[in-house]
Amino acid sequence: MRARMKDVVTRFAESGMGKKSALSLDHVEPFLASLPQHLYGGFGGNTPCIEVRAAQQRAIIDGGSGIRPLGYELLRGPCGKGQGEVHILFTHFHWDHLIGLPFFVPIFIPGNKIHFYAVQPELEEVIRTIFKKPFFPVPFEYLGAEISFHRLEPRKPKAFGDLMATPYQLDHPDPCWGFRFEREGMAYAHCVDTEASRVTPEELGPDLPLYQNVDLMVFDAQYTLMETIEKIDWGHAAASIGLDLAMREGVKRMLFMHHDPASSDEKIAEAEAEARRYYDSQLRAAKRAGKKIHEVEWSFATEGMVIPL
Ligand SMILES: [Zn+2]
Numbered sequence: 308m309r310a311r312m313k314d315v316v317t318r319f320a321e322s323g324m325g326k327k328s329a330l331s332l333d334h335v336e337p338f339l340a341s342l343p344q345h346l347y348g349g350f351g352g353n354t355p356c357i358e359v360r361a362a363q364q365r366a367i368i369d370g371g372s373g374i375r376p377l378g379y380e381l382l383r384g385p386c387g388k389g390q391g392e393v394h395i396l397f398t399h400f401h402w403d404h405l406i407g408l409p410f411f412v413p414i415f416i417p418g419n420k421i422h423f424y425a426v427q428p429e430l431e432e433v434i435r436t437i438f439k440k441p442f443f444p445v446p447f448e449y450l451g452a453e454i455s456f457h458r459l460e461p462r463k464p465k466a467f468g469d470l471m472a473t474p475y476q477l478d479h480p481d482p483c484w485g486f487r488f489e490r491e492g493m494a495y496a497h498c499v500d501t502e503a504s505r506v507t508p509e510e511l512g513p514d515l516p517l518y519q520n521v522d523l524m525v526f527d528a529q530y531t532l533m534e535t536i537e538k539i540d541w542g543h544a545a546a547s548i549g550l551d552l553a554m555r556e557g558v559k560r561m562l563f564m565h566h567d568p569a570s571s572d573e574k575i576a577e578a579e580a581e582a583r584r585y586y587d588s589q590l591r592a593a594k595r596a597g598k599k600i601h602e603v604e605w606s607f608a609t610e611g612m613v614i615p616l
């Protein structure tokens with residue numbers, strides 16, 4: 308933290324703003340906005356939880372620790388009055404995708420309806436286990452909300468109000484399902500957790516549609532490219548693997564998440580810079596070879612980002 312503060316102060320001195328006689332917020336805000344993410348806010352430390360919102364419907368993907376702050380936000384709407392209906396889809400049941408559920412306040416409020424969905428048949432058993440002593444003091448039977456469980460069919464669309472979600476299999480040590488959400492011709496692809504060990508259209512086979520004609524894709528970037536070689540079969544990818552897929556399939560916009568919990572913000576920023584070098588070199592190589600290549604708008608995700616489509 309001390310090194311980070313020193314970097315910020317040095318950048319401020321070098322910007323020349325510190326010398327201005329009448330320094331005001333008008334000067335400070337643009338300076339703060341110019342700082343790289345790892346010096347100003349960081350990438351965030353919660354585990355996976357994404358909300359997909361449409362005009363009539365909201366759906367949540369996974370119950371990582373990020374679902375705790377999302378729960379507080381939902382309390383400001385019908386969930387706060389016990390009139391909420393929440394749909395939570397699970398990719399898989401690794402702890403980092405479940406750990407926030409006992410702290411998701413809407414589940415304790417009588418009147419709320421919480422629907423859980425997964426392809427995996429263990430869904431109900433897993434959720435009941437989380438709320439079991441001695442793991443958690445409030446047993447499942449005493450949760451205030453009305454809870455129901457729903458099985459999703461692999462690669463079969465399921466309607467959530469005006470949203471349509473289809474599960475496709477990802478590459479992870481325990482079965483993990485990504486989701487393609489569609490509404491009015493717009494598509495969001497959720498591709499976390501995955502090692503993306505299948506990349507060619509032939510290898511992906513029935514799961515290829517997850518990656519095609521996508522407006523926004525969120526992809527696993529836990530490791531740098533070198534680390535993916537060291538950590539084969541650990542179930543996570545590097546940004547460069549996702550970028551190759553996105554350039555081939557014409558993905559419009561891409562965000563990378565699920566950074567390694569052991570990584571500092573500085574290390575994640577360096578992994579992003581490495582991915583930037585890789586992406587630029589792929590573009591240059593394609594241009595030199597006279598090949599047409601699809602350009603992707605992309606960055607590493609930060610916690611709390613809201614992306615309108
Ligand atoms: Zn996992």
Ligand SMILES: [Zn+2]
Pocket residue numbers: 355401403404500565
């Ligand atoms: Zn995970």
